[in-house]
Amino acid sequence: MFVGTQQRVTFGNTHYYVDMVFYNKILKSYVLIELKTIRLMPEAVGQLNMYLDY
16 A cells, blocks of 8 residues: 655654655555665665664
């Protein structure tokens, strides 16, 4: 199920925005999609790992 685009995720006092958010009814979990148009950099991997930990 589509939840929205540019959904805000807050860690501490810092806000991050996830490109696309879906909800899987079967697994009862959210699916976050982060779109990148440039080469994958270590900073982006760190951001994705932060989303996974959340």
